[in-house]
Structures are given as C-alpha cells and as structure tokens.
Amino acid sequence: MREKLAFSGVGFSYGEKPILDGFDLQLSKGELVSLIGPSGIGKSTLFQLAAGLLQPDTGTIRLDGKSTAERLGRVGYMPQRDLLMPWRTVAENAGLPLEIQGFSKSEIRERIAEELPRFGLAEWKDAYPDELSGGMRQRVSFLRALMTGADLLLLDEPFSALDGITRMEMQEWLLSMWQQTGSTMLLITHDIDEAILLADRVVVLLGSPIRQPVELQVSVPRPRTLASRNDPEFHALRGEIWELLRGHGAANGEVSEA
Amino acid sequence: MKESLKKGLWFFVSVISLLIAWEAACRLLAVPAFILPPPSTVLLSLWDLREQLLGQHLWATLREVGLGLFISILFGVSLALVMTLSKTVERLVYPYIVISQTIPIIALSPVFILWFGYDLTGKIAVTILFTFFPIVVSTYDGLKACDREMMNLLRTMGANKWQLFSKLQLPASLPHFFSGLKVAATYSVSGATIGEWLGASEGLGYFGRRASGNFQAPALFASVLLLSILGMLLFWLAGRLELWASPQTRNRKDKKR
CATH class of the missing domain: 1.20.5 (Single alpha-helices involved in coiled-coils or other helix-helix interfaces)
Incomplete structure (x- = not known):
C-alpha cells in the first residue's frame, strides 16, 4: 500500500510545554485510522501539524511520500464544531473550498448540486445553517472537507456534539462514505466504541509529551454495522484500550471514568 | 405575517x-398651552406651519444628516479597514478612538462650529463628530472579532490573505457594522440638531429653539415630533439595510412567521 501521510521523529512544543517527541505515525492510502487519547494530550495539535497550520520543531511530515512544509490546501479538515458560515447557504458553504481554488460560480453550483443528494441534502441546498439539525450540519461540514479535493481527510471528533442516536447513524453513514470515496481518513475521537467501529487501526496516544503511540489493529470484519459491536474481538479491543488509557491515567494520578 | x-x-x-x-x-x-400643548394643537400647528416645516426646515436638517452620515460611513469604514490591515496605524490611532468614547461630544461641538463655520459645512462636521466613532469602533471590532478556528479552517483550504478577508472577516463584521450604523443613525439627528442650535438660519433644530424662545410650545412640539420621526425613520432604514445584507436573518424570519 502506498504511503499517504507520515510523521517521522516529529517533535513539537507549545512554548515550554512539549507535546510530541520523536513521534512516528504512518497512514497508507485508503486507510481509516482513529486516534484516541485523554483530553488535552495534544490531539488537535497533531491535526494542525498534519494540515500544515503548524510546522514541526524537529523531524519531518511527509505527504504522498514527499517531505513538505506546504501542506495547506492539500488536506481536508473537518473540525469539531462544524464551523459553517451562518451567512452562507448549504450549497455556498459546501462550495467554499472550490471558491478558494478559483472555480467559476456556475461550475461550483453544478458540482455541489451533483453531490448534495448522496448527503441527503438535496432539498436543503438553499437553506441556512441555523435551519439544519446537528447531523445535517456535520454532513455539510464533511461535504465541504471532501470538496477540497484532498484524498486525506482529518476528522476532529466530528460527532461529539451529536445526540446518541444521531451519532450512531452518522457513524454508519461515514463508513459508507469512506467506502464510496476511497479517501484516507484520520479520525480523532473520545469514544472507544467509535474508534474501533470505524477504523482499520486504533492509535492510542499516551504520555506527555507523546512519544511512541500504541497501535492496535482492528480485525473486526467489514462491512461493519452497529451489530459489529457485539463481535468478541470488539469486546477484547475495547478492554485493551480502556486498560491502556486507565493505566496511563493512574500513572499520572489523574484517573477519571469516561 | x-x-x-x-x-x-x-x-x-x-x-x-x-x-x-x-x-x-x-x-x-x-x-396652559405654552407649557404642554395637547396633541391636537401640536398637529394643528404642524398643519399650519407645513410649508415652513416640511418645505424648508425638514429639508435643511435632512441634508445635514444625510451628508454627515454618509461621510461618517465612508471614512469610518475606511479607517476601520486600514486599522485592520496595518498594525502600525492601529497602534497609532486606536488609543484615540477609545479615548474619544469618554469625551462629552456635545462639549466639543462648538469647537467644530468654530473650525467649520456657521453654514452647512459646520453642521455636517458636528453630525460627523456624533456619528463617526460608533461606526469606526463597531466596524473595527467586527473585523477583529472573527472566529480563529474558522480562520484556520480557511487556511487549511489554502486561502490567501485576501480570501480570508473577503470571505470571512468582511461578512463576519457586517452585524457589528450594522449595530454601529443604527446607533449612528439616531445620533446623526442629535448631531444636526445641536449643530443648528449653535448657530443656523434654517433647520428643525434652529426652528425649535426659536419657537422655544418665543414660548410657541405647539410649534416647538411640532418640530420635535418631526425630528423624532426622522430619527426613527433612519433607524428603520438601517435595519432594512441590514436585512437586505444578511439573507440568513431574512430567511429565518420568514420561516418563523
């Protein structure tokens, strides 16, 4: 499999606070990897590094096999808050990356109109974000990330603000989108079940600074549905991840039940 | 509906x-009618004086208000933009904008009349004095107050400085600009009125002051009524303009009613 994104020996600190130290992570093309870790450990920093908003202090970040500092505009980012512009309609929000790339208005309109149906948003083309439900807003946000044209998507706790039922629906929906688009996805989550259900690999981030992440292969068969949660392997992984997170928390004297 | x-x-x-x-x-x-005239007398007086009031004085005041407000918007928005684009200008100018908020503007009005004279220019200058700061402050705050995360998101899409400005900062500042404009719209009538008090030969402020000196309460009330309506009308206009410029609020309101 071809390498899509790679961190090798990356070190980064926010002022005095070291976040990453000699950090390695590889993503192959078409892989879906979830990152899980205690809050405040620096998951969002990791994303900002990957997206090119930040540059590493030491080490390199490779995109498509090439080490480059010019990552802005090459990675699709779906933020935790949907960050839809309230003054733009659904179609205008989704078309924002195309606008920035300089496509003509009519071309943007055409391409968005093509995409909206499979996002269940065809009838909401001209609606404004505050008329949409939470799940719909996240779908617009996802479409916007896709429209960057980047085949690497960073999803930062995309479903954390949704209610339980909508979240499960969106997880299944995301799986089907991933299968359709073949994009490489890196997903940050707080939710152990979500991490396992969606991903090929779960990367558990531990320590301050983060040095070597623990990687766990998920071999629960695909296609997965909500029923996959009952798979024995799923249970075993859940236990293992929980032990890792709890063990780490105990070592730092900050254990807290999720 | x-x-x-x-x-x-x-x-x-x-x-x-x-x-x-x-x-x-x-x-x-x-x-006594010279203390508080009943509304019927005020309306009667408004009718009797309609040619003077509407034909001459309202028109004079309207001209001062309109020109003053227009120049304030033009220069206020320009200054806010320049301050946003240039750190140096911001550092040099912003302290005065803050201090200006604490100065009693009425006390400064005679200075402006002294500088700009007793004709139309002087009144426009006083109107600008009243309306300039609310517009600068609100527009500048609006341009500064844009969401950092949204900024970062646009940068990950590869947006350049101009695109960040035109697609995010500018539209995000509009609500702030309009709340400043609404304040300025009502202040503009006060500005023009005070400018006329300080020396004029026409205008509703001038007319009201003369009527007050002659104990013509119904005429005074008639001019105050017109000034109030003018203020409300300008405020309403600013509100309509805001609705026009921000389609999402228009849409939501239509849906709720």
Missing part, C-alpha cells in the same frame, strides 16, 4: 391611547 400584524395593531392601540390620555389630561387639568 399574522404575528407582525398583531404587533403593529398593538403599537397603534398604544399610541392612540397615549394621545387620548395626553389630550384629556391637558383639557381636564387645564394645563
């Missing part, structure tokens, strides 16, 4: 009741 109709109806009822109570109080308590 029903809701707004109901609201309008209630407002109408409220105004009529107030006028009736006022009229009744004046007549029953025999209040």
Whole structure:
C-alpha cells in the first residue's frame, strides 16, 4: 500500500510545554485510522501539524511520500464544531473550498448540486445553517472537507456534539462514505466504541509529551454495522484500550471514568 | 405575517391611547398651552406651519444628516479597514478612538462650529463628530472579532490573505457594522440638531429653539415630533439595510412567521 501521510521523529512544543517527541505515525492510502487519547494530550495539535497550520520543531511530515512544509490546501479538515458560515447557504458553504481554488460560480453550483443528494441534502441546498439539525450540519461540514479535493481527510471528533442516536447513524453513514470515496481518513475521537467501529487501526496516544503511540489493529470484519459491536474481538479491543488509557491515567494520578 | 400584524395593531392601540390620555389630561387639568400643548394643537400647528416645516426646515436638517452620515460611513469604514490591515496605524490611532468614547461630544461641538463655520459645512462636521466613532469602533471590532478556528479552517483550504478577508472577516463584521450604523443613525439627528442650535438660519433644530424662545410650545412640539420621526425613520432604514445584507436573518424570519 502506498504511503499517504507520515510523521517521522516529529517533535513539537507549545512554548515550554512539549507535546510530541520523536513521534512516528504512518497512514497508507485508503486507510481509516482513529486516534484516541485523554483530553488535552495534544490531539488537535497533531491535526494542525498534519494540515500544515503548524510546522514541526524537529523531524519531518511527509505527504504522498514527499517531505513538505506546504501542506495547506492539500488536506481536508473537518473540525469539531462544524464551523459553517451562518451567512452562507448549504450549497455556498459546501462550495467554499472550490471558491478558494478559483472555480467559476456556475461550475461550483453544478458540482455541489451533483453531490448534495448522496448527503441527503438535496432539498436543503438553499437553506441556512441555523435551519439544519446537528447531523445535517456535520454532513455539510464533511461535504465541504471532501470538496477540497484532498484524498486525506482529518476528522476532529466530528460527532461529539451529536445526540446518541444521531451519532450512531452518522457513524454508519461515514463508513459508507469512506467506502464510496476511497479517501484516507484520520479520525480523532473520545469514544472507544467509535474508534474501533470505524477504523482499520486504533492509535492510542499516551504520555506527555507523546512519544511512541500504541497501535492496535482492528480485525473486526467489514462491512461493519452497529451489530459489529457485539463481535468478541470488539469486546477484547475495547478492554485493551480502556486498560491502556486507565493505566496511563493512574500513572499520572489523574484517573477519571469516561 | 399574522404575528407582525398583531404587533403593529398593538403599537397603534398604544399610541392612540397615549394621545387620548395626553389630550384629556391637558383639557381636564387645564394645563396652559405654552407649557404642554395637547396633541391636537401640536398637529394643528404642524398643519399650519407645513410649508415652513416640511418645505424648508425638514429639508435643511435632512441634508445635514444625510451628508454627515454618509461621510461618517465612508471614512469610518475606511479607517476601520486600514486599522485592520496595518498594525502600525492601529497602534497609532486606536488609543484615540477609545479615548474619544469618554469625551462629552456635545462639549466639543462648538469647537467644530468654530473650525467649520456657521453654514452647512459646520453642521455636517458636528453630525460627523456624533456619528463617526460608533461606526469606526463597531466596524473595527467586527473585523477583529472573527472566529480563529474558522480562520484556520480557511487556511487549511489554502486561502490567501485576501480570501480570508473577503470571505470571512468582511461578512463576519457586517452585524457589528450594522449595530454601529443604527446607533449612528439616531445620533446623526442629535448631531444636526445641536449643530443648528449653535448657530443656523434654517433647520428643525434652529426652528425649535426659536419657537422655544418665543414660548410657541405647539410649534416647538411640532418640530420635535418631526425630528423624532426622522430619527426613527433612519433607524428603520438601517435595519432594512441590514436585512437586505444578511439573507440568513431574512430567511429565518420568514420561516418563523
């Protein structure tokens, strides 16, 4: 499999606070990897590094096999808050990356109109974000990330603000989108079940600074549905991840039940 | 639609009741007309003086207000933009903008009349004095107040400085600009009125002051009524402009009613 994104020996600190130290992570093309870790450990920093908003202090970040500092505009980012512009309609929000790339208005309109149906948003083309439900807003946000044209998507706790039922629906929906688009996805989550259900690999981030992440292969068969949660392997992984997170928390004297 | 109709109806009822109570109080308590004229007398006087009031004085005040407000918007928005784009200009100018908020502007008005004269220019200058700062401050704050995360998101899409400005900062600042404009719209009438008090030969402020000196209370009230309506009209216009410029609010309102 071809390498899509790679961190090798990356070190980064926010002022005095070291976040990453000699950090390695590889993503192959078409892989879906979830990152899980205690809050405040620096998951969002990791994303900002990957997206090119930040540059590493030491080490390199490779995109498509090439080490480059010019990552802005090459990675699709779906933020935790949907960050839809309230003054733009659904179609205008989704078309924002195309606008920035300089496509003509009519071309943007055409391409968005093509995409909206499979996002269940065809009838909401001209609606404004505050008329949409939470799940719909996240779908617009996802479409916007896709429209960057980047085949690497960073999803930062995309479903954390949704209610339980909508979240499960969106997880299944995301799986089907991933299968359709073949994009490489890196997903940050707080939710152990979500991490396992969606991903090929779960990367558990531990320590301050983060040095070597623990990687766990998920071999629960695909296609997965909500029923996959009952798979024995799923249970075993859940236990293992929980032990890792709890063990780490105990070592730092900050254990807290999720 | 029903809701707004109901609201309008209630407002109408409220105004009529107030006028009736006022009229009744004046007549029953025999209040001298030079202290508080009943509304009927005010309206009568408005009718009698219609040619002077509407033809000459309202027109004069309107001109001062319109030109003053226009120049304030032009220069206020420009200054806010320059401050946003240049750190140096911001550092040099912003302290004065903050200090200006604490100065009693009325006290400064005679200085402006001294500099700009007793003709139209002087009144426009006083109107600008009243309306410039609310517009600068609100527009500048609006341009500064944009969401950092949204900024970062646009940067990950590869947006350049101009695109960040035109697609995010500018539209995000509009609500702030319009709240400043609404304040400025009402202040502009005060500005023009005070400019006229300080020395004029026409305008509703000038007319009211002369009427007050001659104890012509009904004429005075007639000019105050026109000034109030002018202020409300400008405020309403600013609100309409805001609705026009921000389609999402227009849409939501249509849906709720």
